[in-house]
Amino acid sequence: MNKINRGTEFPGTTHKSIPRKIFGHKLAIPLLVLMAVVVQNIITTPNFFDISITNGLLSGYIPNILDEAAELIIITLGMTLVIAVSGGVDLSVGPTMAIAASFCGLLLNGSEYRTDVFQNPYILAIFIGLLGGALCGAFNGIMVSYLKIQPMIATLILFTAGRSIAKQITHGQTIYIMNPVYKWLGVQIPGVPVRTTIIVSMVFVLLVVLLIKLTSLGLFVQSVGINNSAARLVGLNSRVVKFMVFVICGVLAGAAGLVGSSSVGSVNSGELGMSIEMDAILAVALGGNSLSGGKFSIAGSVIGAYTIQAITTTLYAMNVRADQLNVFKAVIIVVIIVASSEIFKERIKKLFIRLKQLLPKIRSTLGNIAQKMLRRRGVQ
Amino acid sequence: MNIKLPFTKNALPPVTRKRISNTGILLIITVTLFFTLYIASTILFKSSNFAKYSVFFNLLNNKAHILLLALGLTVVLITGSIDISVGSVTGLVSMVIATMLTQKGFDAIWTIPVSLAIGIAFGVVQGFLVAYMEIQPFIVTLSGLFFARGMISVINPVSVPITDKTFMSWSGAKVYIPFLFNERKNGTLDIAYLTPAAIVAILVLILLIIAMKKTKFGRALYAVGGNPQSALLMGVNVRRTKFQAHVLCGLLAGIGGFLFTLFAPSGNPGNGVGYEIDAISSSVIGGVMLSGGVGLPVGTLFGVLINSLIERVVPLLGITEASWPRIITSAFLFVFIVLQSIFIGAGNKKGVSAILMQKIKARISAFPKRFKRIFQRKKTYPDK
Numbered sequence: 001m002n003k004i005n006r007g008t009e010f011p012g013t014t015h016k017s018i019p020r021k022i023f024g025h026k027l028a029i030p031l032l033v034l035m036a037v038v039v040q041n042i043i044t045t046p047n048f049f050d051i052s053i054t055n056g057l058l059s060g061y062i063p064n065i066l067d068e069a070a071e072l073i074i075i076t077l078g079m080t081l082v083i084a085v086s087g088g089v090d091l092s093v094g095p096t097m098a099i100a101a102s103f104c105g106l107l108l109n110g111s112e113y114r115t116d117v118f119q120n121p122y123i124l125a126i127f128i129g130l131l132g133g134a135l136c137g138a139f140n141g142i143m144v145s146y147l148k149i150q151p152m153i154a155t156l157i158l159f160t161a162g163r164s165i166a167k168q169i170t171h172g173q174t175i176y177i178m179n180p181v182y183k184w185l186g187v188q189i190p191g192v193p194v195r196t197t198i199i200v201s202m203v204f205v206l207l208v209v210l211l212i213k214l215t216s217l218g219l220f221v222q223s224v225g226i227n228n229s230a231a232r233l234v235g236l237n238s239r240v241v242k243f244m245v246f247v248i249c250g251v252l253a254g255a256a257g258l259v260g261s262s263s264v265g266s267v268n269s270g271e272l273g274m275s276i277e278m279d280a281i282l283a284v285a286l287g288g289n290s291l292s293g294g295k296f297s298i299a300g301s302v303i304g305a306y307t308i309q310a311i312t313t314t315l316y317a318m319n320v321r322a323d324q325l326n327v328f329k330a331v332i333i334v335v336i337i338v339a340s341s342e343i344f345k346e347r348i349k350k351l352f353i354r355l356k357q358l359l360p361k362i363r364s365t366l367g368n369i370a371q372k373m374l375r376r377r378g379v380q
Numbered sequence: 381m382n383i384k385l386p387f388t389k390n391a392l393p394p395v396t397r398k399r400i401s402n403t404g405i406l407l408i409i410t411v412t413l414f415f416t417l418y419i420a421s422t423i424l425f426k427s428s429n430f431a432k433y434s435v436f437f438n439l440l441n442n443k444a445h446i447l448l449l450a451l452g453l454t455v456v457l458i459t460g461s462i463d464i465s466v467g468s469v470t471g472l473v474s475m476v477i478a479t480m481l482t483q484k485g486f487d488a489i490w491t492i493p494v495s496l497a498i499g500i501a502f503g504v505v506q507g508f509l510v511a512y513m514e515i516q517p518f519i520v521t522l523s524g525l526f527f528a529r530g531m532i533s534v535i536n537p538v539s540v541p542i543t544d545k546t547f548m549s550w551s552g553a554k555v556y557i558p559f560l561f562n563e564r565k566n567g568t569l570d571i572a573y574l575t576p577a578a579i580v581a582i583l584v585l586i587l588l589i590i591a592m593k594k595t596k597f598g599r600a601l602y603a604v605g606g607n608p609q610s611a612l613l614m615g616v617n618v619r620r621t622k623f624q625a626h627v628l629c630g631l632l633a634g635i636g637g638f639l640f641t642l643f644a645p646s647g648n649p650g651n652g653v654g655y656e657i658d659a660i661s662s663s664v665i666g667g668v669m670l671s672g673g674v675g676l677p678v679g680t681l682f683g684v685l686i687n688s689l690i691e692r693v694v695p696l697l698g699i700t701e702a703s704w705p706r707i708i709t710s711a712f713l714f715v716f717i718v719l720q721s722i723f724i725g726a727g728n729k730k731g732v733s734a735i736l737m738q739k740i741k742a743r744i745s746a747f748p749k750r751f752k753r754i755f756q757r758k759k760t761y762p763d764k
Contacts, residue, residue, distance in 0.1 A: 089518065143717075143718075147717075147718055147721040148721055149670075149717055149718075149720075149721050150670055150671070152462075152518055153664075153670050153717060154717070156657065156660065156713070157710050157713055157714045157717070158710075159657070160654070160657045160661070160706055160709070160710045160713070161706055161707045161710035161711070163703070164703030164704065164706045164707045164710075165707060167701075167703045168701075168703065168707075172701055172703070278522060278526065281519070281522070285519070291516055291519060292516065321533065321537065323529070323530065323532075323533035323537065323649065324530050324533050324534050325530065326526040326527065326529050326530030327526070327527055327530030327531055327534060328530070329523075329526055329530075330523040330524070330525075330526035330527035330530065331523075331527070333519065333522070333523040333526070334509065334520070334523050337515055337519060337520075338509065338513060338515065341513055341514065341515055342514075343512075343513055343514055344513060
């Protein structure tokens, strides 16, 4: 009876060593990767932490990364929720961005493709753009929740058709919006020294965190994601939860589209948010979230998104071309996901146990060899 | 008392017709759709010669590479997995071939083993990660897509036209089909032909049909896709089967890349963008269920033909923009996916969709029976 170790009986009460506590934490891997990238940057670029004000804007490496990551962060928030609730991914965020921006551009420009006068109020255009995003999200949501189609396949439809639809909305043209007010959202509001994209992304992070903390949405999302039928048996309307999450993801994607189009001052449905869905999935995976649904952490995803943007910026600084970037990203994805997979962890554990078992044998054999050598030398 | 006598109509067990399977019904829909579309376009667009044999065979000639990719995806989808890297692998293969021929001065023969090797390499790595490391296939093949697309521009960031004579002679070769010709207005013959690529694609299709139907490997694919746990209990090596499926898909993607280069002989960084979507939509329209375990290679052929037909018909409707075929194909994809979800819902034996499905199935499965009866009568009473 005395030999029973209570610590092993109740997993909650086990004592963990400090390094295990640190490395066992959810956010350990993303933070480690981010730190590695930052350290690499400090070594290669000595003025990494320099921040200066040019043209009334904060500029430097760090503000740059924060600015460029804005779209990705807004998308990642929605993607985190979608992955958590359904265990699948929303592929259509990039095209949704294009559709939302096209709606906005159409309302602002009317029938012309290059003007500097707004045809409709800007607020209305933003609202319609977000509504367009919500529509795309609702389409995906209906397919996933009510028709029970795998999310990846359901969103594949908008993924293939979305950019073409966006092109049809803008009559096949790239729309240029020359009014300086349009750039408020994506570049700078006059008088504010911080880029608006940074502020907007922070606001959206705050909004989503509040939505999760203040309402029971976060809890519902987790319970549906962990076990859909159990959640239904408990009395949750899992369909509505899934539908809601897809709509939220659509709205967020629409917002990212508006920010993205505003920062370049034009709506180009072929370019806007190209392959951002891949980056967003990668960010969620990097953030330590399980891609098969269930528990999620917004903080992890945000860190993951910043990490990816930092990696991208670093690689650009190392003169890697944009199209070659994908090779590195692919290798990073595979390494991280393999490292965080259960089977890999088990194998590593088994390997360690084996090594421990082998250690005395190795020691003894080494000792024998050494003794023999010594003897021989002694004899000779 | 309501006594039911044996051998009366009432006492017979419920209708003993052979029930039609999900595979069958999806295939029937696809084939009917293709022929309806084809006949409709023959009637609607008389000037564009849909009634000619050569036009029909060109549908296949133009999409032989997509057919191979779609066949690979059919295999993988049947095991319940997915491979979205095939389009990028196609692009990579075409770029490697172009670089080998124009800049490194290799013989044209060497391009065949190299393209196969590239495909198999992708298949092996992805298959290992999916089957033995149990990582989500979507993520694995997504990074495969990234990797291949990036490697294209690492190898060569600009477009490389192929000028090698041997390769171009393969590319321009035509195999005329005897007896299938139409007369042109000026009196010359318009003989239907197949490109070597199309012949390879058809051969692969036939081999795959036999393999899926007759071999242990083919049956294991269906078992694994249908229910991996019961497949495991039956003694099927689930992991190995998934691995093999991915390797086969990679191999077919390699061949598809080679055929694509025959079709469009140049290495271009934009080659094969979106082909994975074409391939997936072709196999889904062809009746492959994305949940695994259901599908036939023949259906995939018709899926590819439908896509090819849409691409040909849409410009004739007066729509010149390149974006419309994509939208229409996606609409078809949407319809078929929704149909599939209704089939899955029908498995529950509750709800509207189940009842609807039962009625439809009964109607369709009654059809061949009626024809059978007619033939049986003829057989049982030979000419008196």
